[in-house]
């Protein structure tokens with residue numbers, strides 16, 4: 032029986048600006064998105080009917096609320112397919128953590144079904160389908176490094192920013208993205224990222240300036256509720272990170288390092304307090 036295995040990588044936001052609230056409640060954003068090499072592994076097999084979702088982590092939903100279910104449903108409806116799938120999600124990305132774990136699994140499923148059923152969809156077509164599942168899904172399909180605009184679906188590929196040392200630390204809380212956007216007061220934003228300057232620093236491979244100028248306007252909302260995020264940022268800077276920021280709507284904090292030894296030392300210290308700490312690299 033044919034079996035497809037797809038890697039689903041986590042993302043971080045090197046910057047995140049919110050420009051305005053749209054009529055439908057969604058927000059127009061400007062963000063620099065970067066994949067890192069922490070990944071879930073998605074295995075897909077065809078079965079006769081329906082869908083079976085399994086995971087190594089009991090917190091992963093196995094019903095229709097799983098984003099991979101939505102990906103399967105969209106493909107079946109579009110192509111009038113009445114075949115089923117078995118999906119195994121080997122989950123390594125923390126859940127509801129600002130790392131787009133669910134979105135990346137859904138992106139992997141769209142790519143995997145395209146292959147399994149020889150649908151011949153291009154990357155762009157997959158990305159167009161993906162936005163119906165979630166705003167981060169198109170980026171998860173594109174991968175690498177990108178500027179995201181619109182609600183996150185208008186993507187411009189940026190120069191490669193790979194092999195940079197990143198430390199991720201996720202406190203034991205789950206944050207709802209909808210809550211964070213809803214509680215953001217656009218008038219209260221005092222510091223915004225200079226996205227285009229950041230892109231120039233990235234093009235010059237000036238990692239120090241990138242790290243020092245990163246801004247995520249959602250931090251204020253999430254940190255107000257969970258001050259531990261600010262403490263972790265401080266720990267990373269004290270541990271020698273060039274810069275540290277919350278990813279997405281949080282609560283994951285990442286630090287950029289240019290020195291693997293300092294990263295490993297901070298990792299060891301943070302692991303005494305937190306169970307989810309990962310040393311990764313940008314891809």
Ligand SMILES: C[C@](O)(CO)[C@H](O)COP(=O)(O)OP(=O)(O)OC[C@H]1O[C@@H](n2ccc(N)nc2=O)[C@H](O)[C@@H]1O
Pocket residue numbers: 044047056057058059060062129131134164165166167168181182183208209212213279280
């Ligand atoms: C925070 C980020 O992860 C940063 O990359 C994304 O902006 C959110 O992407 P996501 O989780 O894929 O978002 P979705 O699943 O589409 O939406 C979750 C909720 O976040 C809010 N949302 C999301 C994206 C956006 N541009 N504006 C919003 O206001 C909406 O209230 C929505 O109900």
Ligand SMILES: Nc1ncnc2c1ncn2[C@@H]1O[C@H](COP(=O)(O)OP(=O)(O)OP(=O)(O)O)[C@@H](O)[C@H]1O
Pocket residue numbers: 091092096097098099120125126127128129130131132133134136137167206208279280281
């Ligand atoms: N495949 C999946 N993996 C993890 N969570 C999933 C999945 N499918 C649905 N969910 C649900 O989605 C919610 C958000 O999980 P996810 O890990 O995608 O959040 P996130 O990393 O904060 O996403 P984003 O950064 O895109 O806002 C969780 O409450 C979880 O129950």
